Amino acid sequence: MPGRHLTSGSARIVCIVAGMLLCCAPIKQLPWMKQDDTYQCGSQLIEMLQPPMSLAKQFFLAHSPIILVVLIVALLTVIGEPAKEILCFNHKAIINGQWHRVITGHLVHLSSTHALFNMIAAVIGWLLLKNVLTITQWFLTLLINAIIISLFLLLSNVAWYVGFSALIHALIPIAVGNDRKLSQPIKLLVIGGLAIKVIYEQVYGATLTTSQLIGGAVLVQSHLFGLISGIATLLFLKRESLRAVVNRIL
Known part of the structure; x- marks a missing residue:
């Protein structure tokens, strides 16, 4: 046979x-x-x-946080007003139990231009600083800071908010502060420069050109809350190093 x-x-x-x-x-x-x-x-x-793992799968796994954010923001921007109405940060709606808005409010935008500007900034930041945290840490950082910023907005009685820019202001100090390739002076320069920019906005407000481009007023308080949230997260992540410095000083 x-x-x-x-x-x-x-x-x-x-x-x-x-x-x-x-x-x-x-x-x-x-x-x-x-x-x-x-x-x-x-x-x-x-x-x-x-x-072997396909190149597309490797690329997605390596860049999954920013890819998912961009895709979700793009989809919600295409849907437009219905998505914004259901998902925006709305103080009264959140108080009445719609807690999903503390996260989803950061993913909807005033206009396609507003979304495009924020996603360009997010992608550039990701490409420069993606390796300073693991994929899991990035997802947790996004989630935790979205909640913290929204709590600040709630305590400040902000009635309505949309946009990813507050999260960008939180993620910059976290990423820069955890980048081992950057020297301390460079880290201080970047975070200090961002702080000066935010303080300027609190005093003088956002530029008229920016408001016209994105299709509405810029809520500059959200940038301040983002910066505070980001620095607080950075200090938490660096708590062991800070404790060692304090012990040496004392």
């Missing part, structure tokens, strides 16, 4: 099983082999037989 040929899928399974057995089998160690060589050979065989 003629032998049956293994399909490519069956052959792959057989090879993987062989690799697993090679990892686990108590093969006698040869004179020139190190103790873990047998196990490493089996592990390498399994890795070689696994299908």
Whole structure:
């Protein structure tokens, strides 16, 4: 009876099983082999037989926070007023139990221009500073700071707010402060420059040109709340380093 040929899928399974057995089998160690060589050979065989991850999947996993933010903002901007009405930060609605707005209010915008400006700033910041935190840390940082900023807005009795700019003002000090490639003077310069910009806005307000471009008034208090939230988060993340500095001083 003629032998049956293994399909490519069956052959792959057989090879993987062989690799697993090679990892686990108590093969006698040869004179020139190190103790873990047998196990490493089996592990390498399994890795070689696994299908390679596609470039698109690798790209998405590496940049998932900013990709998801941009896609969600783009979708909500296309939907327009209905999305804004349901998702914007609305003080009265939040007090009445619509707590989702403390997060979603940061994802809807006044206009497509407003959304475009914020997403350009977010993408540039991501490309420059994406490696300072893990993907999980980025998602947690976005979520926590969105909530903190919205709590500030609630306490300030702000009636209505939309936009990602407050979160950008929070993420800049967090990312810059955690970037090990930047020297302390550069970090202080960037965060200090951002603080000066925010203080200027509190005194003189946003420029008329900016308001005209985005289609409405800029809520400069949100930038201040974002900066405070970001610096507070940075200090929390750096608490061990700060404690060491204080101990040296004292």
